[in-house]
Amino acid sequence: MMLSMEGVHAHYGHIHALRGIDVEVQVGEIVTLIGANGAGKSTLMMSLFGSPKATAGRIVFDGEDITRVPTHEIARRGIALVPEGRHIFPRMTVIENLQLGTVHADAANYEADIARMFAMFPILEERQAQRAGTLSGGEQQMLAIGRALMSRPKLLLLDEPSLGLAPIYIRRIFQIVKELNRNHGMTILLVEQNANQALRVADRGYVLQHGEITLAGTGAELLASPEVRAAYLEGGHA
Amino acid sequence: MAYALQQLINGLTLGSMYGLIAIGYTMVYGIIGMINFAHGDIFMVSAFIAVTAFTILAAADVTSIPLALTFVLIVSIFFTSAYGWAVERTAYRPLRGSSRLAPLISAIGMSIFLQNTVQLTQGARVKPIPPVLEGGVVLWDAPGFAVQIGWSQILIIVTTVILMSAFTWMITQTPFGRQQRACEQDRKMAALLGVNVDRTISYTFMLGAALAAVAGVMVTVYYGVVDFFIGFLAGIKAFTAAVLGGIGSLPGAMLGGLLIGLIESFWSAYLWAEYKDVATFGILCLVLILRPSGLLGRPEVEKV
Numbered sequence: 001m002m003l004s005m006e007g008v009h010a011h012y013g014h015i016h017a018l019r020g021i022d023v024e025v026q027v028g029e030i031v032t033l034i035g036a037n038g039a040g041k042s043t044l045m046m047s048l049f050g051s052p053k054a055t056a057g058r059i060v061f062d063g064e065d066i067t068r069v070p071t072h073e074i075a076r077r078g079i080a081l082v083p084e085g086r087h088i089f090p091r092m093t094v095i096e097n098l099q100l101g102t103v104h105a106d107a108a109n110y111e112a113d114i115a116r117m118f119a120m121f122p123i124l125e126e127r128q129a130q131r132a133g134t135l136s137g138g139e140q141q142m143l144a145i146g147r148a149l150m151s152r153p154k155l156l157l158l159d160e161p162s163l164g165l166a167p168i169y170i171r172r173i174f175q176i177v178k179e180l181n182r183n184h185g186m187t188i189l190l191v192e193q194n195a196n197q198a199l200r201v202a203d204r205g206y207v208l209q210h211g212e213i214t215l216a217g218t219g220a221e222l223l224a225s226p227e228v229r230a231a232y233l234e235g236g237h238a
Numbered sequence: 239m240a241y242a243l244q245q246l247i248n249g250l251t252l253g254s255m256y257g258l259i260a261i262g263y264t265m266v267y268g269i270i271g272m273i274n275f276a277h278g279d280i281f282m283v284s285a286f287i288a289v290t291a292f293t294i295l296a297a298a299d300v301t302s303i304p305l306a307l308t309f310v311l312i313v314s315i316f317f318t319s320a321y322g323w324a325v326e327r328t329a330y331r332p333l334r335g336s337s338r339l340a341p342l343i344s345a346i347g348m349s350i351f352l353q354n355t356v357q358l359t360q361g362a363r364v365k366p367i368p369p370v371l372e373g374g375v376v377l378w379d380a381p382g383f384a385v386q387i388g389w390s391q392i393l394i395i396v397t398t399v400i401l402m403s404a405f406t407w408m409i410t411q412t413p414f415g416r417q418q419r420a421c422e423q424d425r426k427m428a429a430l431l432g433v434n435v436d437r438t439i440s441y442t443f444m445l446g447a448a449l450a451a452v453a454g455v456m457v458t459v460y461y462g463v464v465d466f467f468i469g470f471l472a473g474i475k476a477f478t479a480a481v482l483g484g485i486g487s488l489p490g491a492m493l494g495g496l497l498i499g500l501i502e503s504f505w506s507a508y509l510w511a512e513y514k515d516v517a518t519f520g521i522l523c524l525v526l527i528l529r530p531s532g533l534l535g536r537p538e539v540e541k542v
Contacts, residue, residue: 049430075432087427089420099413100420104432151432 001060002027002155002187003048008057010047017043019211020057025155025189030181032190032198032219034232035208041191042084044208045157049074049081062154076104080153084160084191086144090133094124097132097143101150109152117146120176138169145176156180159191170194177201195232199223207232240380245507246500247377251391251460253499254398258453259476260483260491261405262322262446268422268486269442270334272341276325276348278473280447283352284318284454285464286360292367292458303370307393307459314451321352322447323440331436349469356466364465371459394456401452402492405445409488418442422486471515475502478522484535493533 003025010018017040025031033041047054048061049071059067066074075081080101088097098117102110118125121142127135132143141161148156158177162170174197180186181201192198199205199219207215207228215227222228259281266274291310300306329348333340374388409415420428421438429435457472458464479498483490498518505517525532 051426051429071429072432072434075430081430083427083430087424087430089423089427091423092416092419096416099416100428100431100433103413103417147431 001025002029002062003189004060005044005048006058006060008044008047008054008059010043010052010054012043012052017052017211018047018054021211021213023206023213025187027187028181028185029203030177030188030190030201032192032202032205033208034192034195034198034205034222034228036231037193039208040211041208042159043211045081045159045189045191048079048157075151078151078154079157080148080151080155081157082141082144082148082159082161084163086137086140088132088135088140088143088147090131092132093129094132094135094143095128097147098124098150101147103151105151113150113152117150120149121146138165138172141165141169141173145173149180154187156186156188157191158188160193161190162192162194162197170197174201195228196223199228240378240383240385241507242504243378243385244383245503247385247387247391249500249503250496251394251499252503253479253496254394255453255456255460255495256472256476256479256498257492257495258398258401258449258456259472260479260495261402261449261488263477263480264483264485264488264491265418265442265446267480268488269418269425269439270330270341272330272338272345273477273485274325274330274443274446275342275345275473275477276329276352277446277450278469278471278476279349279352279356280318280321280325280469281450281454281457281472281476282464282466282469283321283356284314284447284451285458285468286356286365286454286466287314287317287451288455288458289365289367289464292370296368306370307455311452311455314455315448318447318451318454319444322443322445322450325352326440326443331439349473353466353469360466362466364463366463367458369462390456390460394460397452397456401449405449406488414438414441475515475518478518478525481522482525482532484532486536487532487534490532490534 001024005021005023008018008021021044033044035041046052048059050069051071054067058065061077061079066077089100098114123139124143124146127139132140135143161173177188177190178201181188190198190202199222202219204218205222206213207222215222215225259277262277263274266272288310291313295306295309325348329344330341333344371390371393374386374391376384376386378385409418417428417433417438420433421435425435475498476495479494480491482497483494501521502514502518506514
């Protein structure tokens with residue numbers, strides 16, 4: 001088991017954002033979380049990093065309880081996040097952004113990892129000396145993914161990676177997700193509004209509604225489920 | 239001409255010290271968005287530590303000036319950094335996440351606390367030290383006026399240039415500097431990547447204090463006297479320098495420091511010496527009105 005959340009509750013101020021979440025991610029899986037805006041998808045991801053801290057329940061990652069571990073320590077345990085809105089460092093160069101992905105990683109791997117990133121995202125090599133804020137949205141998303149991968153994480157979290165991107169980049173993102181999983185055995189937890197595409201690449205999925213898991217199943221099962229179809233697939237996201 | 243050259247030398251000396259202090263203001267502002275009004279008093283504390291260290295050396299009959307200066311610098315940097323760390327830990331960290339006003343008030347309280355502590359323990363009188371570096375070099379013996387640069391001035395300017403270069407290198411080139419800048423730009427993301435944000439903030443305070451400590455030692459050597467109130471004016475002038483250069487900008491703080499030093503020196507020489515503080519604060523007002531982002535600062539509106 002890579003990750004398990006057991007009965008996790010979390011609050012944002014007075015808002016009870018997560019109400020008893022049970023989620024499991026097995027080694028080598030792609031698991032997706034779908035749900036409407038404000039359902040708590042991003043909160044769920046952030047709660048893995050202790051921000052907000054779980055007010056009840058338990059989070060176990062790679063055999064260790066990480067519920068009370070400080071945020072910066074979680075990254076060191078092997079979870080990397082590509083956050084919603086990318087959060088690249090705009091006034092630093094592309095290469096510096098990638099270097100910040102290796103804050104806690106073994107320096108000996110640096111050259112190999114940077115070469116791997118440039119092979120995967122040639123645009124980053126071209127733009128390496130440029131300030132990251134000058135990149136296009138799609139390029140910034142590539143940078144955010146590259147930065148997360150620099151630390152050789154065991155679990156990669158992707159929060160709305162396709163949001164606001166041009167169709168060509170959306171296709172590329174889902175292609176990357178598949179490649180990372182198939183060719184590198186990367187375990188991935190993917191949050192998406194684009195439910196159709198997400199369920200197609202995912203092994204399993206969860207539907208989140210008002211801070212609760214209302215439905216779980218394989219990607220195919222959820223794609224076929226009438227509730228999912230009605231709520232998330234036929235509303236224009238397909 | 240000779241007179242102007244002399245003012246240039248004096249201004250550069252003064253500006254070096256303002257610049258060193260200003261870096262502490264600008265770095266702290268950059269990383270946690272607050273003006274550390276206790277920073278001037280940290281500088282004052284460092285000058286007292288220097289005086290104490292010089293007194294110990296005098297009692298121990300140490301006569302080698304390079305040795306003495308090195309010792310005093312190390313002692314002052316060490317203890318002043320500890321003060322910087324403690325101030326952040328006790329007065330600001332508990333307030334992180336509260337309204338912007340809270341740490342500001344806490345900073346003013348800390349400033350008063352440091353001043354009063356030093357006043358109570360060291361006395362309210364001016365404390366002199368025996369002259370450390372006397373004499374200098376006559377650069378130009380112009381008719382009627384000899385341009386002179388003192389050894390202490392050379393020391394101050396050279397040390398400042400070296401320190402600022404080293405500091406710039408550290409911030410732009412080293413992993414620590416990268417993490418420091420990452421915390422400035424997006425603290426939450428930095429933490430998500432594994433940067434220990436609290437520790438980075440602590441180091442930032444300690445570095446700012448260390449540079450202020452160097453300025454404190456220099457002031458002690460240059461003027462030969464200190465008192466518990468020197469931190470106030472020096473602090474506010476260095477703050478003005480940081481704002482003039484663009485608060486949050488490292489090269490801005492250095493440039494601002496130099497400019498304030500030069501303005502003060504030339505104003506005193508050619509206009510009214512008794513109004514030199516008015517000149518400095520007049521500039522603060524003008525900058526705030528005409529160009530709030532300062533000479534090298536970024537305008538606030540940038541959002542990516």
